[in-house]
């Protein structure tokens with residue numbers, strides 16, 4: 001294979017290639033050297049808490065914001081040097097629906113289609129097809145101000161699909177949706193991939209990334225702090241998280257060393273709560289840990305094993321919690337709180 005054709009195939013294989021992306025807002029560095037590689041035909045999840053820089057990164061990739069440093073290519077086309085080509089290859093669904101409130105769902109989609117150069121009959125046909133696809137046919141004539149949040153979100157996604165772009169950016173497509181509507185959105189996103197698109201999706205929900213994404217980048221304070229397949233990420237975090245508090249604060253360090261020895265992982269101490277947190281691949285190891293702690297004479301005030309929440313993923317990856325509220329639920333956690341030995 002010649003050098004030339006190799007370069008050509010690389011640009012087709014990668015829907016997104018970004019290196020060292022930086023964006024400053026005044027003295028706030030919102031995106032701080034982000035690298036991303038998204039394979040064509042995949043769903044890529046960008047996971048992070050409020051303010052992590054997800055939307056800012058997406059806006060740079062989508063040519064809506066100029067990077068202060070670094071570069072990004074969409075199917076091999078530079079976002080700064082070839083924005084017109086890039087815009088023809090992408091669809092962007094924002095965190096907020098960007099459609100006219102007083103017009104009906106059909107009218108909104110027809111306007112989008114006409115703006116993209118479709119003929120009148122074709123625009124109406126396309127609108128009807130999309131409303132059907134998104135389960136909105138019954139609400140076709142209803143003005144948007146009478147739409148629920150979930151219906152809006154679906155219409156917003158439908159609007160971004162009129163051009164059937166090869167790459168679709170979905171910025172928190174399910175935040176605030178009820179579980180049933182969220183599941184419908186997930187199905188729709190899976191269908192987009194089957195139809196040949198590539199999707200980059202930002203989310204605050206670990207479960208969403210888990211359900212949909214082939215690969216995930218965890219971003220925090222504008223940096224990618226972990227990247228890999230869902231399985232890789234989970235095994236680095238542990239499927240469960242151990243939280244432990246000791247009775248005597250002077251034994252914290254000894255307890256931490258014991259945890260690390262027994263579980264063979266890195267743990268972290270949150271100072272304010274005097275709590276040790278560690279990833280735990282196998283919850284059965286709790287028994288070994290309890291025995292080891294007793295052998296070294298550490299008395300526990302509290303011990304719990306929980307499925308990881310987004311906060312704990314951050315805690316174990318970055319050594320600090322997500323500053324904003326955690327979006328993930330730990331309802332399925334196995335609580336063993338208050339166990340004392």
Ligand SMILES: Nc1ncnc2c1ncn2[C@@H]1O[C@H](COP(=O)(O)OP(=O)(O)OP(=O)(O)O)[C@@H](O)[C@H]1O
Nearest residue numbers: 025028030048049050051052053054055056057204
């Ligand atoms: N237009 C802007 N002007 C000034 N600061 C901005 C602007 N957009 C974002 N920021 C700042 O950049 C940082 C990253 O914001 P961004 O919106 O990218 O985060 P996010 O990960 O999308 O968060 P969320 O989950 O809340 O949507 C934040 O500190 C935010 O205040």
Ligand SMILES: [Mg+2]
Nearest residue numbers: 054055056095
């Ligand atoms: Mg955002």
